[in-house]
Each structure stands twice: as C-alpha cells, then as structure tokens.
Amino acid sequence: MFVLENVSYSYEENVALQGVTVTIERGESVCLLGPNGCGKSTFLRLLCGVIAPDGGTYAFDGWSVTRKSLADNKAAKAFHQRVGFVFQNSDTQLFCADVYEEVAFGPRQMGLGEDEVERRVTDCLRLLGLQDFARRSPYHLSGGEKRKTAIAAMLAMNPDALVLDEPMNGLDPKTERWLAGFLLELHSAGKTLITSTHDLELAQEISRRSILFDGNHTIAADLPTNLLMRDMSLLRRVNLVDRYYHQHRDGGHTHFHTHPLQRESPEISGDISDSEED
Template sequence: MITLKDICFAYEDRPVLKHIDLQVEAGETVMLEGPNGCGKSTLIRILNALAFADLGTYEFDGDIIDEKSMKKESFAKAFHQKIGYVFQNPEAQLFCASVEEEIAFAPMQMGLPEEEVKRRVEDCIALLNLGSLRDRAPYYLSTGEKKKVAIASILSMNPKVLVLDEPLSGLDTETEEWLTGFLLQLKKSGKTMIIATHNHKFAGTVADRIVFMDRDHHIDHIWKRDTDL
C-alpha cells in the first residue's frame, strides 16, 4: 500500500531524514519510535503530502506522491480522502462551531449526499461516545475530548490509512487507556495505521511493527511482533 524508497529530506541543508526505506501493508499497524529530532514528525508530514522529499520516491496505492502530482486538484483531493492525519495537538485541526459540524465537515467537502453525511456523523458520534458533546463548541472541551473529536472528524472520511502523531500527548491516564483500547479496536477491524510515539509500552501493545529511528535520522532497526522487544 505504501512504499518509501531512499527518502531524504533537509531543512536549509540540515539533514532530517537520511535514506529512509519503509513499506506498509494494508491492515498493518506501524509505529515510528525514536528521540526528539530524529525525523518522525517530518516523515509523518511526507506521508501526508504536507512536505516532499528532496530525494527518493513515495508510492501510495501504486501512485507516486510528489509535489508535481499533488498540484493536480482532483488527484490531491482523492489522496487526502484516502489518508487521514490526526495532529499531535487536536486544537490545530478543530475549527467548527460544534462537534457535530466538525465531524460533518470532511464528508461535506467530499461532496457526499446529505443523508450519507448524516449517517457518517451519527456513526462516528456513536463510535467515540460523543453524543453528550455533539452541540458543544470544540474549543471548550477538555484535551481528551478534543482528541476524540479530532479522531472522529478524520474517521468520518473513512480513510484507508489513519496517521497519528503522538496520540497520547497531553492525555491523562484514563484517556490514554481508552485511546489504546480504541486503536486496538480499529486494528482488529483491519484499519491501516501509522503512529508516531515516544511511549514504548504503548507501541509494543498496539504495533505489528515498530520502526526505530535514531538521532542520525536513519532507521536504526525494525521490530516485528513475532520477535522480542
């Protein structure tokens, strides 16, 4: 489904990613783990076509994802419907007047019929138990509630791939446990997920594979579930 070959990226000649090779299969949960500054967030941005590699190729479902292809509006729209990105800080992606409107926004932008939009909104509200919050403004919610709404607003697109950047960041223990269980449910349902995290216990609980990145901006090694952590 996703293939990265020899991906290199630098900010003003400062290397951030060096010769990254990575493949993600449909239905797989892959964790990106490593110290601050190792390039996890930059790799996440490249996967979501928010940044583009200086060298190497990114292939998604057989299509090359690069600056040229993403300049085609119809191609870019179709791509962003296939891959959903949950930011580390949920406030960065919440902007509507109510939770219900937030969840409906992406399906409406996809041009789906009104009845289908309503169905997806209700499904996501039920899935994340947001019924009591549907009329609330996201701005006034707790961090954990905002995280749930951010996830719901992405799942309403029904993307093939769900990408999360440090999903446990800022959460209390109870919400961390809820989110871990929820992601395990998505995994069981066959959702493809790519998750950046600092939390090794969380990674070991959820991942099929953990990709360890080092301070030199390489992939140091890859752990698979059938081996020891």
C-alpha cells in the first residue's frame, strides 16, 4: 500500500529523513518508535502527503506521490480521503464551530447526502463516546475529548489507512487504555494502522511490527515488535530506554518499566551531578 524507497527530506538545511526504505501492506499495523526529533513526525507527514519527498520515491497503491502529483487536485483529494491523519496537536486540527460540524466536514465535502452525513456523524460520535458533545465548541473540550473529536472527524471519511502521530500524548491513563483498545478494534475491522509513540508497551500491544528510527534520521530497525523489544542494547543506544529499563516475564505476562532514581545508589547520584554540570 505504502512503498517508500530511499526517501529523504529536509527542512531547509536540517535533514529530517535520510535513505528511508519501507513498505507497508494493506491491513498491517505498524508502530514507529524513536527518540524526539528522529524524524517520526516527518515520516508520517510524508505518508499523508502533507509534504513530498525531496529525494527517493514514494508510491501509494502505485500512485507516485510527488510535489507535482499532489498539486493534481482530483488525484490528491482521492489520496487524502484514503489516508486519514490525526496530528499530534489536536488543538490545531479542529476549526469548525462545533463537534458535529467538525465530524461532518469530511463527509459533506465528499458530496454525501445529508442523511448519510448524519448517520456517519452519529455513528462516529457514538464510537468515540462523544454523543453529549455534539453541539459543544471543540475549543472548550478537554485534551482527551479534542483527540477523540479529531479521530472521529477522520473516521467519518472512512479512510483505508489511519495514521496517528503520538495518539496517546497527553491522555490520562484511562482514556489511553480505552483508545488502545479502540485502535485495535479498528485494525481488526480491516483498517491499516500506522502510529508513532515513545511507549514500548503500547507498541507491543497494538502492533506486530515496529520501525525504529535512529537519532541520525535513518531507520535503525524494522522488526516484529517482540523481537525488537529483546534488543535492549539497540533500544538503549537510540535513547528509547534508560539503563534501568527491563521486562518481567511471569506466567506469560510481559511488561516493561523503569525504576525511580534512588538517591542512595552511588552510581545514580553520580549521574545526577553529571546532569547538573550540563
């Protein structure tokens, strides 16, 4: 579905992606991992056609995505309908007067009848538990509700692929759990799912496959998630985990966590004084 070959992208002089070659098939669920500023967001923007590659090639279902092809009104619109994108900052993504209008924006553009639009909006609001917010202004919603509104607005267009940039960012634990479950449901309903996260546990939960970005804007690993999780030295090298990060395997249950820094440990107090010097 998404075929990228040796893709590079830079903002003015700052390289954001370098020599990225990835293929993502229809129906897959892929997680992007990597430290801050490694190019995950740029990669997602590229997938969605917000930007076009500077070098290399990117084809979506055989349609080559370039600056020129994105300027082709009809073809670009068809592409944007098929790939839904939820930005990291939901605040900037919402621009309609109320939640209902927000969700109805896409379907109305697609020229669906007002009955069909209403059906879709109602369904989407129900799926995300936003029924009571239909006539509220998105501006006054909580962070979690805004994220849900952005997801509902994307779903209403019924895209084939869902691309979410750090969907769990700023959510409370309960909403986070709920959203993880919901994303899994969408995946089993046949949607291609591409998410970025720092959260290894989440990656394991929602994606069989993980792509790890390196600090130098290249791909460090593209592996089944469970294999990647075993490669602690690699995860440590790209700053995704600190050295206290570990996993427990008791009775088939695996979980990762880190331990709080303890003052009395001489090794750690050394670390603290180091960071103060910086």
